[in-house]
Amino acid sequence: xxxxxxxxxxxxxxxxxxxxxxxxxxxxxxxxxxxxxxxxxxxxxxxxxxxxxxxxxxxxxxxxxxxxxxxxxxxxxxxxxxxxxxxxxxxxxxxxxxxxxxxxxxxxxxxxxxxxxxxxxxxxxxxxxxxxxxxxxxxxxxxxxxxxxxxxxxxxxxxxxxxxxxxxxxxxxxxxxxxxxxxxxxxxxxxxxxxxxxxxxxxxxxxxxxxxxxxxxxxxxxxxxxxxxxxxxxxxxxxxxxxxxxxxxxxxxxxxxxxxxxxxxxxxxxxxxxxxxxxxxxxxxxxxxxxxxxxxxxxxxxxxxxxxxxxxxxxxxxxxxxxxxxxx
Numbered sequence: 001x002x003x004x005x006x007x008x009x010x011x012x013x014x015x016x017x018x019x020x021x022x023x024x025x026x027x028x029x030x031x032x033x034x035x036x037x038x039x040x041x042x043x044x045x046x047x048x049x050x051x052x053x054x055x056x057x058x059x060x061x062x063x064x065x066x067x068x069x070x071x072x073x074x075x076x077x078x079x080x081x082x083x084x085x086x087x088x089x090x091x092x093x094x095x096x097x098x099x100x101x102x103x104x105x106x107x108x109x110x111x112x113x114x115x116x117x118x119x120x121x122x123x124x125x126x127x128x129x130x131x132x133x134x135x136x137x138x139x140x141x142x143x144x145x146x147x148x149x150x151x152x153x154x155x156x157x158x159x160x161x162x163x164x165x166x167x168x169x170x171x172x173x174x175x176x177x178x179x180x181x182x183x184x185x186x187x188x189x190x191x192x193x194x195x196x197x198x199x200x201x202x203x204x205x206x207x208x209x210x211x212x213x214x215x216x217x218x219x220x221x222x223x224x225x226x227x228x229x230x231x232x233x234x235x236x237x238x239x240x241x242x243x244x245x246x247x248x249x250x251x252x253x254x255x256x257x258x259x260x261x262x263x264x265x266x267x268x269x270x271x272x273x274x275x276x277x278x279x280x281x282x283x284x285x286x287x288x289x290x291x292x293x294x295x296x297x298x299x300x301x302x303x304x305x306x307x308x309x310x311x312x313x314x315x316x317x318x319x320x321x322x323x324x325x326x327x328x
Contacts, residue, residue: 032264034083044094047160052223055094060284067105087117097126103138110139117141142180150197188217268294271318274328279309299324
C-alpha cells in the first residue's frame with residue numbers, strides 16, 4: 001500500500017485503461033537544461049483571474065498520470081542527461097496537491113540516480129502542517145508558492161478565493177527550517193501593484209540571493225486576461241528600483257538555481273512536418289484529441305474523438321518536445 005496516498009475525491013473518471021497507455025501525456029524535460037518539469041495532473045482548486053491556462057472552474061477534461069509509469073519514463077530521460085545533479089519541478093497546469101499520489105511520486109523520484117532536487121509549484125491553499133511533514137518525509141526540497149499579496153482582499157480578488165494571511169505565515173514559520181518556501185508572486189498591473197510587503201515578508205525568513213521570485217503577468221490567447229501586460233523593459237526597470245530600495249536581488253537567472261544547459265531529448269519529428277498518428281484520448285477541450293506517433297503524444301485541434309482512428313497530422317509546434325497540430 002502507498003503509505004503517502006492523499007485521500008481525496010478523484011478528479012476524473014477516465015476512459016478504460018487510458019492511464020496505462022504508453023503515451024507521453026506530460027512535458028518532461030524537453031528543454032536542454034538540468035531542470036525537468038513534469039505534469040502528473042491537471043485541474044485546480046482556484047480560478048485565478050490571471051491564469052495563463054484558464055484553470056479552475058471550466059469545462060475542460062482533467063487527467064491523472066499513473067505515478068509508476070511517470071517515474072519509469074523520467075528515469076529513462078534522466079539517463080540522457082550528462083549532469084549528476086538534476087532538478088525535477090512538479091509544475092502541472094493547476095494544483096499538484098490535488099494529485100492523490102503526490103508524496104509517493106516524490107519518494108520514488110528521489111530514488112532515481114542523479115535526481116538531486118525536487119521542487120513543486122503550488123498555490124498553497126491545501127497545505128497543512130501534517131501535509132508539509134509528509135512532503136518533507138517523501139523528499140520534497142522546495143515549494144514555490146504562488147502567493148500574490150499580503151492583503152487578504154487583494155489575495156481574494158486575484159485568486160477568486162479567500163486566504164488567511166496569518167495562517168499562511170504560521171505554516172511558513174513551521175516549515176522554513178526544514179524545507180525551502182519560495183514565494184513566487186505574479187505582478188499584475190492595477191490588481192496587486194503593492195508588491196513590497198511580499199518582499200519584506202520573504203526577507204523576514206530567508207537569506208541569500210534566492211529570496212523571492214516576482215513574475216511578470218503575460219497575456220495568453222488561452223488564458224484569463226484581466227489587464228494588459230507591461231513590457232519586460234518596464235518590468236525589469238521596476239525590479240531594479242525595488243532591488244535598490246530593499247537591498248535584495250530580484251532579477252533571478254538559471255544560475256541562481258544551479259540550472260545549466262544539458263543534453264536534450266531528440267525530437268522524432270519537427271514543426272511543419274506531416275506525420276501519421278493514432279487517436280488515443282479526448283483532448284482537454286472540445287474538438288481536440290491526443291494522438292500518438294513514435295511513442296509521443298500530439299495534441300490535435302479541430303478533430304473529433306474516435307479512439308484508434310489513424311489520422312495524418314500537420315505539426316504546428318515542436319518547442320520543448322511538446323507537439324501539436326491539425327489534421328493534415
